[in-house]
Amino acid sequence: MPTPTLIRNAAWTAEWDGATGRNFYGQGKDVLLADGRIAAITPHDPSAPPPAGAEVIDGSKLLVMPGLINIHTHPTTEPAGRGVREDHGVPEQQMTGLFERLQAFKLDQQGQAAAMRLAYAELMSAGVTSVVDLSPPFPSWLSIMAESGLRGWAGAGYAAARWGMEAPQSVTWMWNREDARRQFDAAKQFMKEAEADPSGRLTGIVFPAQIDTVEEEMLRESIAYAAETGRPFTTHISQSVVEVREIIRRHGVTPIQWAAGIGLLTPRSILGHAIFIDEHISIGWHTAKDIGLMADTGATVAHCPSPFARYGEHLRHFGKYRARGVNMGFGTDCAPHNLIEEMRLAIILARNASRDIAAADTGSVFHAATVGGADALGRRDLGRLELGASADIVLVDLAHPLMTPPRDPLRALIFHAADRAVKRVMVGGETIYADGRPTKLDVADAAGILAESQTKMLRDSVGRDYRGRSGDEITPISLPIH
Numbered sequence: 270m271p272t273p274t275l276i277r278n279a280a281w282t283a284e285w286d287g288a289t290g291r292n293f294y295g296q297g298k299d300v301l302l303a304d305g306r307i308a309a310i311t312p313h314d315p316s317a318p319p320p321a322g323a324e325v326i327d328g329s330k331l332l333v334m335p336g337l338i339n340i341h342t343h344p345t346t347e348p349a350g351r352g353v354r355e356d357h358g359v360p361e362q363q364m365t366g367l368f369e370r371l372q373a374f375k376l377d378q379q380g381q382a383a384a385m386r387l388a389y390a391e392l393m394s395a396g397v398t399s400v401v402d403l404s405p406p407f408p409s410w411l412s413i414m415a416e417s418g419l420r421g422w423a424g425a426g427y428a429a430a431r432w433g434m435e436a437p438q439s440v441t442w443m444w445n446r447e448d449a450r451r452q453f454d455a456a457k458q459f460m461k462e463a464e465a466d467p468s469g470r471l472t473g474i475v476f477p478a479q480i481d482t483v484e485e486e487m488l489r490e491s492i493a494y495a496a497e498t499g500r501p502f503t504t505h506i507s508q509s510v511v512e513v514r515e516i517i518r519r520h521g522v523t524p525i526q527w528a529a530g531i532g533l534l535t536p537r538s539i540l541g542h543a544i545f546i547d548e549h550i551s552i553g554w555h556t557a558k559d560i561g562l563m564a565d566t567g568a569t570v571a572h573c574p575s576p577f578a579r580y581g582e583h584l585r586h587f588g589k590y591r592a593r594g595v596n597m598g599f600g601t602d603c604a605p606h607n608l609i610e611e612m613r614l615a616i617i618l619a620r621n622a623s624r625d626i627a628a629a630d631t632g633s634v635f636h637a638a639t640v641g642g643a644d645a646l647g648r649r650d651l652g653r654l655e656l657g658a659s660a661d662i663v664l665v666d667l668a669h670p671l672m673t674p675p676r677d678p679l680r681a682l683i684f685h686a687a688d689r690a691v692k693r694v695m696v697g698g699e700t701i702y703a704d705g706r707p708t709k710l711d712v713a714d715a716a717g718i719l720a721e722s723q724t725k726m727l728r729d730s731v732g733r734d735y736r737g738r739s740g741d742e743i744t745p746i747s748l749p750i751h
Contacts, residue, residue: 278299298310567596569642
């Protein structure tokens with residue numbers, strides 16, 4: 270067990286009140302971490318001696334808050350999209366470039382490992398303590414996850430189809446049902462290996478990759494397996510107009526309605542994105558059932574604003590989903606893996622969609638990024654600063670210029686300072702990030718390795734792209750070189 274830690278006289282605390290189901294601010298508190306838990310939160314007593322052997326931290330210029338929960342991210346591939354995907358889109362596919370990129374670009378295993386290290390370091394820097402890692406598994410995946418010190422949910426994806434393109438206006442589904450069974454069996458083994466890790470911080474999550482690439486029988490089997498083993502379940506759903514139109518073509522209803530009909534929407538289900546529902550203006554379907562189905566079944570939406578906002582789309586809107594009773598959580602999906610920035614963007618997009626400043630606010634997105642994510646994972650001991658909860662906490666530097674004046678420290682953090690004010694991150698009372706760098710995770714060579722792997726990925730796209738283009742042709746750099 271880590272050494273006990275006493276955060277003495279914390280200027281601000283973002284605490285959880287279980288009786289009201291709400292967070293609240295405390296001031297002038299002593300927070301004791303011991304045996305991996307929050308052992309005490311009490312008014313500061315300058316005369317009380319610290320526990321024997323405890324590390325004492327002066328909290329007089331700190332905000333103490335629970336660690337953030339990232340319930341949807343792809344850290345082993347997405348950092349390779351830096352400088353590649355930000356301006357890329359296909360107009361014939363409502364500007365999403367997802368299908369074109371996934372057909373053309375493939376990162377090698379060395380690049381995946383380097384991307385993961387850099388993404389995990391970035392996640393910590395923005396106060397994340399728990400991450401749902403949705404990745405194509407590779408040999409060092411679980412060992413890097415364990416090395417990081419984060420709490421990790423290993424989502425080894427599996428699917429019966431992969432996407433392809435023959436023209437900008439078309440997407441094809443190429444099926445391999447036998448391989449899907451092999452992938453599912455491998456995913457089960459990865460989940461078991463994760464949970465056998467001696468750290469006790471790794472868990473499996475059942476992850477059929479997309480609602481349109483996994484057949485009904487395997488989807489039913491997947492949700493049953495999640496229930497049988499007590500694991501959470503997740504899939505990408507309603508993440509593109511192309512997908513929604515395909516599911517309507519196959520089944521005559523929206524993806525959310527079809528998923529509800531086959532039993533995929535449950536309190537253990539995390540729905541990746543769930544943006545393009547029946548009421549969305551880019552769908553224009555004749556029903557208005559989807560939000561109600563998600564709320565009534567207790568499913569969670571993993572909201573990842575930035576990748577969609579880049580090409581002019583977004584969930585419409587955070588406040589509407591929440592008001593109808595949908596449990597909301599946050600993910601980063603792609604690089605940058607900065608959950609605080611995602612929280613800020615969610616507020617701005619919701620207000621723009623609704624033309625209502627009350628559609629989302631600091632308190633509601635903070636709840637989603639902490640309690641909402643923890644509840645989605647079935648972990649009521651996470652995402653909360655309260656007695657007995659796991660000692661997964663973040664110390665925010667109130668002396669940072671962008672946190673000043675600290676009239677409302679969460680607003681200052683989300684709207685102004687973001688990761689720049691995160692001073693220290695602890696998981697189970699053990700420090701995993703401090704003074705601007707991870708304490709356990711080796712990132713020394715990762716940037717150089719990723720750069721080399723990205724170059725190879727862009728070069729090799731010639732053999733994968735439907736038009737035989739290099740990466741530089743698919744997504745040119747922003748300015749010409751003279």
